[in-house]
Amino acid sequence: xxxxxxxxxxxxxxxxxxxxxxxxxxxxxxxxxxxxxxxxxxxxxxxxxxxxxxxxxxxxxxxxxxxxxxxxxxxxxxxxxxxxxxxxxxxxxxxxxxxxxxxxxxxxxxxxxxxxxxxxxxxxxxxxxxxxxxxxxxxxxxxxxxxxxxxxxxxxxxxxxxxxxxxxxxxxxxxxxxxxxxxxxxxxxxxxxxxxxxxxxxxxxxxxxxxxxxxxxxxxxxxxxxxxxxxxxxxxxxxxxxxxxxxxxxxxxxxxxxxxxxxxxxxxxxxxxxxxxxxxxxxxxxxxxxxxxxxxxxxxxxxxxxxxxxxxxxx
Amino acid sequence: xxxxxxxxxxxxxxxxxxxxxxxxxxxxxxxxxxxxxxxxxxxxxxxxxxxxxxxxxxxxxxxxxxxxxxxxxxxxxxxxxxxxxxxxxxxxxxxxxxxxxxxxxxxxxxxxxxxxxxxxxxxxxxxxxxxxxxxxxxxxxxxxxxxxxxxxxxxxxxxxxxxxxxxxxxxxxxxxxxxxxxxxxxxxxxxxxxxxxxxxxxxxxxxxxxxxxxxxxxxxxxxxxxxxxxxxxxxxxxxxxxxxxxxxxxxxxxxxxxxxxxxxxxxxxxxxxxxxxxxxxxxxxxxxxxx
Numbered sequence: 001x002x003x004x005x006x007x008x009x010x011x012x013x014x015x016x017x018x019x020x021x022x023x024x025x026x027x028x029x030x031x032x033x034x035x036x037x038x039x040x041x042x043x044x045x046x047x048x049x050x051x052x053x054x055x056x057x058x059x060x061x062x063x064x065x066x067x068x069x070x071x072x073x074x075x076x077x078x079x080x081x082x083x084x085x086x087x088x089x090x091x092x093x094x095x096x097x098x099x100x101x102x103x104x105x106x107x108x109x110x111x112x113x114x115x116x117x118x119x120x121x122x123x124x125x126x127x128x129x130x131x132x133x134x135x136x137x138x139x140x141x142x143x144x145x146x147x148x149x150x151x152x153x154x155x156x157x158x159x160x161x162x163x164x165x166x167x168x169x170x171x172x173x174x175x176x177x178x179x180x181x182x183x184x185x186x187x188x189x190x191x192x193x194x195x196x197x198x199x200x201x202x203x204x205x206x207x208x209x210x211x212x213x214x215x216x217x218x219x220x221x222x223x224x225x226x227x228x229x230x231x232x233x234x235x236x237x238x239x240x241x242x243x244x245x246x247x248x249x250x251x252x253x254x255x256x257x258x259x260x261x262x263x264x265x266x267x268x269x270x271x272x273x274x275x276x277x278x279x280x281x282x283x284x285x286x287x288x289x290x291x292x293x294x295x296x297x298x299x300x301x302x303x304x305x306x307x308x309x310x311x312x313x314x315x
Numbered sequence: 316x317x318x319x320x321x322x323x324x325x326x327x328x329x330x331x332x333x334x335x336x337x338x339x340x341x342x343x344x345x346x347x348x349x350x351x352x353x354x355x356x357x358x359x360x361x362x363x364x365x366x367x368x369x370x371x372x373x374x375x376x377x378x379x380x381x382x383x384x385x386x387x388x389x390x391x392x393x394x395x396x397x398x399x400x401x402x403x404x405x406x407x408x409x410x411x412x413x414x415x416x417x418x419x420x421x422x423x424x425x426x427x428x429x430x431x432x433x434x435x436x437x438x439x440x441x442x443x444x445x446x447x448x449x450x451x452x453x454x455x456x457x458x459x460x461x462x463x464x465x466x467x468x469x470x471x472x473x474x475x476x477x478x479x480x481x482x483x484x485x486x487x488x489x490x491x492x493x494x495x496x497x498x499x500x501x502x503x504x505x506x507x508x509x510x511x512x513x514x515x516x517x518x519x520x521x522x523x524x525x526x527x528x529x530x531x532x533x534x535x536x537x538x539x540x541x542x543x544x545x546x547x548x549x550x551x552x553x554x555x556x557x558x559x560x561x562x563x564x565x566x567x568x569x570x571x572x573x574x575x576x577x578x579x580x581x582x583x584x585x586x587x588x589x590x591x592x593x594x595x596x597x598x599x600x601x602x603x604x605x606x
Contacts, residue, residue: 054414055414056413103593103596104593104596104597107596109413109414110413111551111596111600113354113356114354114551114596115592115593118547118589119589119593121540121541121544121585122589122590125585125586128582129582239540242421243421246418247418247422250415250418281429284425285430285433287425288422288426288429289422289426291421291425292422292426295418295419299409299411299415
């Protein structure tokens with residue numbers, strides 16, 4: 001399937017799904033689905049750098065929060081509507097990714113990983129001390145009273161927007177995966193020195209994939225302040241975003257765009273169930289344990305099993 | 316002016332005392348990350364684990380936390396051996412340490428933190444010691460014992476590790492692993508065994524450093540991740556794999572944090588280590604003493 005057809009199909013399915021599910025009477029469905037979709041975007045975005053290029057980003061929460069706080073800033077400054085926040089948050093997060101990548105991607109991959117973690121903490125402290133966006137107390141972002149498209153409540157809109165954005169993230173990830181850029185990234189992942197020797201502009205490609213990945217993470221965060229109408233630093237910078245966006249691609253499989261999607265939908269839904277039936281601390285423990293189990297015992301994830309099964313059947 | 320001089324002197328002393336403690340926290344990372352090339356992001360988790368063990372025994376039996384931590388350090392050593400075995404079998408042997416190995420340690424860090432939250436909750440825990448409330452005064456300068464005692468023991472530990480690495484046969488084997496694993500293999504030494512024991516040593520120092528931490532400040536499970544940047548900053552700042560560099564980096568960081576919290580307010584202090592780390596990585600990745 002070519003990129004264009006895939007894009008049309010995915011976005012049509014996303015919009016149709018968003019329209020049909022509006023009939024679901026249960027209000028809780030929308031907030032649960034919103035969270036799962038948020039993780040679909042984060043996992044897909046993380047995989048562009050982590051799975052395709054082989055560089056670990058521990059700072060997912062930082063870029064997510066950049067997106068969220070850009071929305072808050074624009075809301076406080078100009079009462080900017082949601083679409084402006086989405087575009088601006090995506091761009092700012094992409095620029096932050098450019099900066100981080102430019103400074104640390106020349107070094108070994110480990111340093112990038114540690115620096116991305118460092119960035120998350122520095123930004124957290126920065127936001128805690130920045131009163132204009134609420135500081136440690138948090139900020140309120142009021143949902144507009146009139147919801148467009150005749151939807152009953154704002155969460156319905158946020159959910160639909162997130163669904164379309166998840167479709168968009170998948171389209172971007174698949175396009176990168178199948179382009180020359182994607183092949184260059186795969187070469188870097190398999191052997192960076194050999195790639196450099198064969199004329200692959202490694203630094204440029206790494207920075208490009210970092211930017212794409214971080215921008216999408218920022219995009220996932222832009223709707224977040226509207227989700228609860230309230231945002232505070234420790235929830236926006238929660239370590240669980242970082243853990244989930246690593247665990248989901250690892251569990252699903254990192255080699256193709258489908259892996260993060262499968263991982264995010266599975267793990268995200270399980271977490272929603274556990275959170276409601278048991279407790280949120282247990283749900284984090286489950287993510288951590290699953291991450292360690294998969295990474296040690298099934299390093300290629302669920303898609304790895306599928307591939308092995310296909311190969312056996314083909315033989 | 317008189318007051319500000321006292322303030323300055325106090326900031327310097329507090330910074331140096333803190334720096335000594337930072338050296339104890341980071342010496343393990345200098346071994347595992349600097350020498351063995353094992354990126355143990357979970358190092359702070361073991362520090363916090365050490366804090367909690369010291370806390371439990373201190374609360375039950377009233378033993379001194381630092382004595383307790385030294386007594387249980389063989390357990391941490393054993394834990395380190397097991398952890399390295401898993402890491403070696405699952406990642407290092409297959410050449411997957413760069414991505415999956417990192418994710419593995421990140422998972423360990425996360426599991427430890429969440430498990431501690433489940434058992435102890437998110438309350439801050441502290442220990443009672445005989446010297447906890449004592450402060451010596453030398454003119455205008457304070458020497459709080461809750462910083463001085465960990466500082467002294469830290470120095471003993473760091474110097475001990477340095478002597479062990481440079482003066483003993485096994486220590487030199489560790490330094491040799493850091494330089495050339497193939498050469499070591501040609502000499503008939505198994506580098507995996509050397510790395511296993513050296514990694515175990517690094518985890519043991521983390522356990523002991525945990526008891527210093529809970530003597531210095533109250534501890535709750537989530538503060539571990541704040542120290543990730545700190546220990547890596549110290550390690551990179553001083554120059555990878557050099558214990559002397561680690562000591563130097565720790566003092567630089569201690570002073571920087573102490574000055575920041577004195578002159579800009581304590582809420583900015585945690586950003587210092589991460590800021591320094593980012594700056595070092597960007598502008599001088601080989602560190603102060605690096606070649």
